[in-house]
Amino acid sequence: MRRTSTDVNGSDGPTEPPRSGRRDRWADHREQRRHELIGAAVQALLRFGPAVDMDQVAATAGVSKPVLYRYFADKAQLWLAVSEVVAARVVDAIAPAVAQVREERALVEATIDAYLSVIESEPTLYRFLVHEAGHPGIQQVVTGTSRQVATGLARVIGDRLRSLGLDAGPAEPWAYGLVGFVQAVGDWWTTHGQPIRRAALTDYLTTLLWSGIEGVRRGADLPPELTRAHERIEP
Numbered sequence: 001m002r003r004t005s006t007d008v009n010g011s012d013g014p015t016e017p018p019r020s021g022r023r024d025r026w027a028d029h030r031e032q033r034r035h036e037l038i039g040a041a042v043q044a045l046l047r048f049g050p051a052v053d054m055d056q057v058a059a060t061a062g063v064s065k066p067v068l069y070r071y072f073a074d075k076a077q078l079w080l081a082v083s084e085v086v087a088a089r090v091v092d093a094i095a096p097a098v099a100q101v102r103e104e105r106a107l108v109e110a111t112i113d114a115y116l117s118v119i120e121s122e123p124t125l126y127r128f129l130v131h132e133a134g135h136p137g138i139q140q141v142v143t144g145t146s147r148q149v150a151t152g153l154a155r156v157i158g159d160r161l162r163s164l165g166l167d168a169g170p171a172e173p174w175a176y177g178l179v180g181f182v183q184a185v186g187d188w189w190t191t192h193g194q195p196i197r198r199a200a201l202t203d204y205l206t207t208l209l210w211s212g213i214e215g216v217r218r219g220a221d222l223p224p225e226l227t228r229a230h231e232r233i234e235p
Contacts, residue, residue, distance in 0.1 A: 034071045037061050038081045042125065045082065050128045054078075079128075080137040086125045087145040093118045094149050104160055108178065109206040111153060115182050116189070116198050123190045130187050146183065150175040178209060 040061035044052045047060065054075055058065045072078040097114035098107065119126045132138050150172075158171035185205060189196065196204075 030071070034081075037063075037068060037071055038078070038085055041078055041082050042085060045128055046122075046124055049124060050131060076135060076137070079132060079135065080141070083129055083132065083138045083141045086122075086129045087141050089122070089125075090115070090118050090129075090145055091148055095152055098149075098153055098156055104157075105206065105210050107153075107156060107160065108209050109202060111178065112182050112205050112209075113198070113202045115186060116202060119186045119190050120194065120198050123194070126186070126190055130183075146176075146179050150179045153178065181205070181209065 037057075041052075041057045044057045044060040048056050054065055054068060057078070058068050061068070068078065072081070094111060094114040097110040100110070129138070129142060154172040154175035157174055158168040161168045161171060182205065185201070189201060
């Protein structure tokens, strides 16, 4: 006969199954172990380059290859997890730089410099993220990262344009264009062994991109008092 709660406290209804502390602990352990293996895969990438294989990842992690396959169905699933970690590093580096600046040119310069600094400090991981983007899952990660950065950038640009009495309509296309432009140049820069110093490349790109933004601002039909205010903040 099925036991109900009446047997112990006089109320009707089935007894709730007890939570399995052992199952919860195992799930936590598995998740922690998975993160450790992803970290080992990142280290293997840094050591062996984007062509690293599962044997090298397993050796770096200090486990056998079958252990890796307990946590990841195949190499593609592992690389997808790695791409999410690398993409998060890009966002973590860029977001604070975008949020802290206030002047328009400084905003463009800070965004470009933050992105290039990620490439400069971890070129192997960046090349992996870009050149594995043909994998559908990784492509989604790259696209999502670009969208996240561009959305934050558009918000800041829009706020600055509105504060200057300008139409905020260009903010979103500018933001997406800036992100795509810098990604393309960053790919060239790292593929060719960073032939230009980061500071110089940041200045080159900022000058080019700022010319477009400044052109829109100069072409706006502004009252004289706003025009004078804009001239006072010229870089």
